Amino acid sequence: MNIYRENKILMDRYQSDKIPILEIKGISKAFDGKPILRDLNLKLFQGEIISLLGTSGSGKTTLFNIVAGILKPDQGVIFLKGEEITGETGHLAYMLQKDLLLPHLTILDNVGLPLRIRGKSKTESRAEALQLIPKFGLTGYEKLYPGQLSGGMAQRAAFLRTYLFHSEVALLDEPFSALDALTKDKVQAWYIEMMQELELSTIFITHDIDEAIRLSDRVVILQPQTQNIQQQIIIDLQLRKQKDFTLRTEFLEYKKQILKYLTV
Amino acid sequence: MKQLFNNKRISERFYGISLVAVLLIVWQVVSDIELVPSFMLPSPVTVVKAFVKDFPVLMDNLSITLIAGLLGLTFGVIAGFCLAVLMDYRTGLCKAIYPILIFSQTVPTVAIAPLLVLWMGYGLAPKITVIFLVTFFPVTVNLLESFQAADPDQISLLQAMGATKFQIFYYVKWPGALDSFFAALKVSASYSIVGAVIAEWLGGSKGLGVYMTQVRKSFAYDKMFAVIFLISALSLVLLFGLNIIQNKVMPWKKFQLEEDTNNEKKS
Numbered sequence: 001m002n003i004y005r006e007n008k009i010l011m012d013r014y015q016s017d018k019i020p021i022l023e024i025k026g027i028s029k030a031f032d033g034k035p036i037l038r039d040l041n042l043k044l045f046q047g048e049i050i051s052l053l054g055t056s057g058s059g060k061t062t063l064f065n066i067v068a069g070i071l072k073p074d075q076g077v078i079f080l081k082g083e084e085i086t087g088e089t090g091h092l093a094y095m096l097q098k099d100l101l102l103p104h105l106t107i108l109d110n111v112g113l114p115l116r117i118r119g120k121s122k123t124e125s126r127a128e129a130l131q132l133i134p135k136f137g138l139t140g141y142e143k144l145y146p147g148q149l150s151g152g153m154a155q156r157a158a159f160l161r162t163y164l165f166h167s168e169v170a171l172l173d174e175p176f177s178a179l180d181a182l183t184k185d186k187v188q189a190w191y192i193e194m195m196q197e198l199e200l201s202t203i204f205i206t207h208d209i210d211e212a213i214r215l216s217d218r219v220v221i222l223q224p225q226t227q228n229i230q231q232q233i234i235i236d237l238q239l240r241k242q243k244d245f246t247l248r249t250e251f252l253e254y255k256k257q258i259l260k261y262l263t264v
Numbered sequence: 265m266k267q268l269f270n271n272k273r274i275s276e277r278f279y280g281i282s283l284v285a286v287l288l289i290v291w292q293v294v295s296d297i298e299l300v301p302s303f304m305l306p307s308p309v310t311v312v313k314a315f316v317k318d319f320p321v322l323m324d325n326l327s328i329t330l331i332a333g334l335l336g337l338t339f340g341v342i343a344g345f346c347l348a349v350l351m352d353y354r355t356g357l358c359k360a361i362y363p364i365l366i367f368s369q370t371v372p373t374v375a376i377a378p379l380l381v382l383w384m385g386y387g388l389a390p391k392i393t394v395i396f397l398v399t400f401f402p403v404t405v406n407l408l409e410s411f412q413a414a415d416p417d418q419i420s421l422l423q424a425m426g427a428t429k430f431q432i433f434y435y436v437k438w439p440g441a442l443d444s445f446f447a448a449l450k451v452s453a454s455y456s457i458v459g460a461v462i463a464e465w466l467g468g469s470k471g472l473g474v475y476m477t478q479v480r481k482s483f484a485y486d487k488m489f490a491v492i493f494l495i496s497a498l499s500l501v502l503l504f505g506l507n508i509i510q511n512k513v514m515p516w517k518k519f520q521l522e523e524d525t526n527n528e529k530k531s
């Protein structure tokens with residue numbers, strides 16, 4: 001089976017008739033004359049999870065900062081639902097590796113922070129956050145400070161905060177990497193479930209190839225800027241739903257293919 | 265766990281208190297057997313007697329010193345805070361002001377205090393100025409360092425939310441700097457009392473510094489020791505008060521500490 005060719009055909013079919021929710025068009029960025037990103041293009045569709053894989057220095061976090069509007073690209077544009085948002089903050093939900101909960105605020109105030117930043121009052125933000133607390137399994141933790149929470153719980157709180165950005169698109173920068181293996185599995189499964197329920201579309205950065213195959217509809221491999229090639233692999237949803245997916249030969253095939261792209 | 269913690273604190277205090285007691289006893293014995301002439305080193309009992317006898321006068325002078333100290337401290341802290349915020353906001357300003365800031369601290373307070381008296385007279389103004397000069401620096405430097413040590417990821421996250429510079433300051437930088445702000449405040453509070461006393465040495469009609477000069481000139485060293493202890497006690501009370509305020513203002517602090525010690529145990 002030639003996954004590469006099959007993938008090409010799949011990709012064309014996949015993209016032909018859909019309108020992307022987020023479109024990254026021709027993004028280039030250099031730091032001190034050293035190019036980090038070169039003419040990068042990527043489309044994210046409604047309800048999709050894309051994982052970005054790449055060696056260190058391939059510009060994954062730079063790309064996120066540009067998409068989130070924190071950094072301005074040298075070239076290129078970003079569209080959210082057809083509207084240009086290049087260089088504008090506040091449109092996309094962003095979550096980083098660390099939970100980054102503010103130590104001086106209670107969990108309730110921490111998760112409601114995006115609402116406060118947008119100018120909602122304290123009472124409004126709290127009321128809105130409180131409604132979602134049970135859904136995110138944080139009941140009983142509202143009044144606690146982040147210092148009192150375990151890593152897994154803190155990450156849940158960080159997810160709820162991300163959700164309260166009220167954006168349909170979430171950018172997650174290695175959200176699971178700080179968790180231990182057991183907690184990670186649980187939080188991942190929980191995230192997939194939540195995402196489908198909340199109809200979020202996600203791009204997430206990871207270093208873990210297994211995690212990328214297991215969690216995403218599409219794996220995008222960013223290669224070092226000089227080569228300027230992007231490879232994409234579509235992961236079959238039906239296969240992914242199988243319980244023994246990670247033990248199947250197809251899983252290994254995906255993995256081999258990704259490794260090949262990564263080491264080019 | 266909590267019980268253990270309390271016991272530990274009590275035993276720590278016990279060690280401190282016993283050493284002080286031992287020192288006091290040694291001092292008393294040294295004075296009693298006149299190892300040092302009693303007019304030069306009055307015994308603790310004499311000092312306490314002088315303190316009790318002078319109590320109304322001491323309190324009278326104390327209020328003057330305290331007012332000058334607190335006024336100077338307030339101005340110093342406000343100015344220190346504003347300066348730190350401005351210097352954090354504009355890097356150019358920071359580079360321009362920093363050398364002057366350091367220079368201002370190399371000038372000995374005792375040396376410029378007489379000049380200030382010359383320029384401003386014997387009133388409250390030169391005293392407040394001296395206190396201001398010694399108290400704003402710790403606040404500025406501590407705050408500025410904490411502002412600039414704020415987690416860049418945390419700032420990125422708030423920027424992604426669309427936060428303004430003020431919101432980033434309000435939610436990230438200022439709360440993150442509170443700890444060192446209180447540390448600076450404690451340093452400045454004790455400086456403010458010392459500063460007030462030094463300023464009063466140089467002139468004025470009332471205050472602990474003035475009183476100290478008077479009793480020194482009349483060789484009443486028991487009274488002088490009483491003043492010295494009063495000044496120390498005043499600083500201690502201020503520090504204690506600030507600790508209480510800090511615990512009220514930063515209720516999350518104890519959890520942060522717990523987390524840190526847990527991590528240490530694990531590693």
